[in-house]
Amino acid sequence: MSKLLEVKDLKVSFNTYNGEVQAVRGVNFDLNKGETLAIVGESGSGKSVTSTTLMGLLPKPQGIIKSGQILFEGEDLVKKSVKEMQKIRGNDIAMVFQDPMSSLNPTMKVGNQIMEGLIKHQNMNRADAKKKATELLELVGIPQPDVRMNQYPHQFSGGMRQRVVIAIALACNPKLLIADEPTTALDVTIQAQILELMKKIQKETNSALIFITHDLGVVANVADRVAVMYAGKVVEVGTVDDIFYNPKHPYTWGLLGSMPTLDSAEEELYAIPGSPPDMLNPPKGDAFAPRNKFALEIDTVMEPPMFKVSDTHYAATWLLHEDAPKIEPPESVKRRMQGFSKMEGEQ
Amino acid sequence: MAEDKLLEVINLQKHFNVGRNKIVKAVDGVSFDILRGETFGLVGESGSGKSTTGRTIIRLYDATGGEVKFNGEDVHGKKSKQELLKFNRKMQMIFQDPSSSLNPRMTVLDIIAEGLDVHKLVKNDKERKERVEELLEIVGLNREHATRFPHEFSGGQRQRIGIARALAVEPEFIIADEPISALDVSIQAQVVNLLKRLQKERGLTYLFIAHDLSMVKYISDRIGVMYLGNLVELADSEELYNNPIHPYTKSLLSAIPLPDPEYERNRTRITYDPSVHDSSEEPEFREVSPRHWVRCTTKEFEQYKKDAAKK
Known part of the structure; x- marks a missing residue:
């Protein structure tokens, strides 16, 4: 191509x-x-x-x-x-x-x-x-x-x-x-x-x-590839399966977690706290850090580069750095990942 | 099960006269009950x-026909000012568009306190301010926000102000007309969590009107599906999604895109063709299986009963 x-x-x-x-x-x-x-x-x-x-x-x-x-x-x-x-x-x-x-x-x-x-x-x-x-x-x-x-x-x-x-x-x-x-x-x-x-x-x-x-349901329907934007930057890009079943950026987790699926029965939705940053004075470092409960110290100092997850999948978060602590994504996102690996196993 | 009905809507009609002797039957004979403490999705x-159904229930429109009973008393018809005040205090509404439903010339304090003033719930300014600040904190805003104007807030924050205003008079019943459709996805989840929390803490009853079906399923105990002024199906939310009976409900459910690429690739959409219905008689609302109601004719009723029992 x-x-x-x-x-x-x-x-x-x-x-x-x-x-x-x-x-x-x-x-x-x-x-x-x-x-x-x-x-x-x-x-x-x-x-x-x-x-x-x-x-x-x-x-x-x-x-x-x-x-x-x-x-x-x-x-x-x-x-x-x-x-x-x-x-x-x-x-x-x-x-x-x-x-x-x-x-x-x-x-x-x-x-x-x-x-x-x-x-x-x-x-x-x-x-x-x-x-x-x-x-x-x-x-x-x-x-x-x-x-x-x-x-x-x-x-x-x-x-x-x-x-x-x-x-x-x-x-x-x-x-x-x-x-x-x-x-x-x-x-x-x-x-x-x-x-x-x-x-x-x-x-x-x-x-x-x-x-x-902004409708993730529509994205899942039409897209081959997905670019997730936050505060004027692409924070994660990958094929539609990469993004929905193996998301790496905490903002993508938040987006996916905040939408109820038809079979979800959790007491509370996973909501991203706060609101988007003011683009008159964009924050220093990672723009998503103030709303990110997984934020690391470096997030407030330096902007993360695009880390390669696979040939098609890139994400800009320090969590992917080799020195970063291992972090478990929220429950609803984890279930999504597991559901998919099960599905792949059956095929 | 003894059901504690908070609101009964009986054959509610609202017709609009659009000139030249044309009448639009926006709501044409809708009946349902809402139980105390539940969330009813529409x-x-x-x-x-x-x-229109929501607005007619709360008397923003005068009903053309039918009855609305709140705690067993008729809401519509001629009422004295005192009686109206009593109803208005128990029933509140949250609107879709948070920017046009707040008066831009009033401070947040005055917007939220308007209900308190009308119902004379506070004695002096100090109490009024305290009460508003308390409400702001309940909906997750700061006390300092009271002196600001609506344009200084984001969409999600404005919707919180709208919720605080509705809560001010301590209502039992809140009609939320598409409260989250104008908000961003991540903010939607915040507002829905807030509404759920408030319901738990205060035992509120909601009528939740929306077109976002996955969110309605998430928040509602029971759901009614409307089509051209009529309620076509009503059931517990699980039952409605797992076992839809009416062809329109089926087509509506099959049209929702879900955030799941695998599901989307395999999705088949059902289109609704109104001509499949039996036109020999006027359809009525009938119970096809316990707590599951469908609008159908006698002939269809037999078929639907079988469909409902099958699954």
């Missing part, structure tokens, strides 16, 4: 009246063709800023890329001009936003909104674009596409609107699709339909997908 | 009427 996207040491800050907010503080990850990478984290962890930076949609002038590279097929997107980005955006890289109501133009017919990109990027004439747009609506599972083409967004339900947004994103066969919480505003049954649709389309078009969410 | 998709 060849690398489609490589993000190297990306740092993004926002200038505000209160000072500089360091939203993204050195993010590294890569993405192969046809692969799905899920980025998880709490609000304020920098996951959405990362994706808007990839799209070149960082608000100017307050948002600044401090350093780093975004290599898309070997070309650095950070260095591209606004004009050049306009050619890439919507064509090679497309995005599905969280709220389908506010990402569609309410005064424009749905068909025209899909045709817009086709006419602009693919130099299609209106008739061809119209034909292609109707096909796209059919592809995303909207019944009676001919009729629906001439309707306005308010005539669609939430799930149907999100399908339209996906159709727009897919119009130019992008190589990379970024979905920022695409199902958060939807009901569970609709969410399940949209996830199935996205997986099916990805298989057909072989585009890569970056899926941003 | 799940359903948006538009199923679960929030």
Whole structure:
């Protein structure tokens, strides 16, 4: 597999009246063709800023890329001009936003909104674009596409609107699709339909997908690989099995432990104490240390590097250092690990 | 078993007139009981009427029809101010969005003390302040927070303020309408643990409305599933998850993504097709096995009874 996207040491800050907010503080990850990478984290962890930076949609002038590279097929997107980005955006890289109501133009017919990109990027004439747009609506599972083409967004339900947004994103066969919480505003049954649709389309078009969410259930459903973000950094990255069945970072433990499973009957959920750090003055050392009951002394002094767990699995915690004390993960996480090793034994 | 009913909802209806002689039947004949000290979960998709049910019970909406009995007394209908005050003190609500349910111009002290003032539960300012500070500590905030304004808090902290406000008048019954859906995963667990602890310490009864089914299962003793203004299934939470009978419940359960990749790879989703139902008569709510109720017709009832006994 060849690398489609490589993000190297990306740092993004926002200038505000209160000072500089360091939203993204050195993010590294890569993405192969046809692969799905899920980025998880709490609000304020920098996951959405990362994706808007990839799209070149960082608000100017307050948002600044401090350093780093975004290599898309070997070309650095950070260095591209606004004009050049306009050619890439919507064509090679497309995005599905969280709220389908506010990402569609309410005064424009749905068909025209899909045709817009086709006419602009693919130099299609209106008739061809119209034909292609109707096909796209059919592809995303909207019944009676001919009729629906001439309707306005308010005539669609939430799930149907999100399908339209996906159709727009897919119009130019992008190589990379970024979905920022695409199902958060939807009901569970609709969410399940949209996830199935996205997986099916990805298989057909072989585009890569970056899926941003805070819902670990959705991650388990769609992802090949997972990057866990905290305080503007990737703290753990691995395949979906690495992250769910063999998590190493205490923050990942907390995330997994704080979600009840359907067969869990514990008296109390494993909650991460406290709240995320203030990114105006990010703490020295490991940003998660103040909320981490397993924190070591070194955590308050020095930031942990990425430790290698396996070829696919890396985590940034001093607990993986050879001199660190052996620490047992919390019960609920341990049960997860045991359950999995049992399952593997049976196979 | 002698069941101690705290709240009885009998054939509750709430219709909204949306103009042009159109009526939306948001809640169309819902009946259930909530026992003292239990957590009753109400799940359903948006538009199923679960929030309207909660709001109608606490009289934020006037019911179109039906009865709500709290401790055996009817809550709805014409009431004197005194009677209303009495009910309002026993029943409180926690709202979904912690930023829009707190008045941005009031300090935390005034927000929490509003109930104390209305019900004249404190004699002087000193007592009022002490009581609020005590409440802040109960929900895991600091005494110093009393003088601050809501915008100075994070989402999870604001929800704690909302909980402190609900607790101020020492209610018996709290309606929590999606109290955690606006919060981050790690903060959700904190708030759920807090609600559980308070229930244990104070013997509270909850009506917990949510669409996050795994969290509802975790917190609730019994769960009711709503679909288009009707309750379609009601059972103990274990029973409902292990042995769902109504096709809609089955489809809803099969749609929840779980944080388990192995399970997700093997998951098959069931889609709900309302046309599978027998349309020969109006369905009713019937008990298919002890404590397990399903909305069905006579014909379906026989089938469901067999289904329920099989497992």
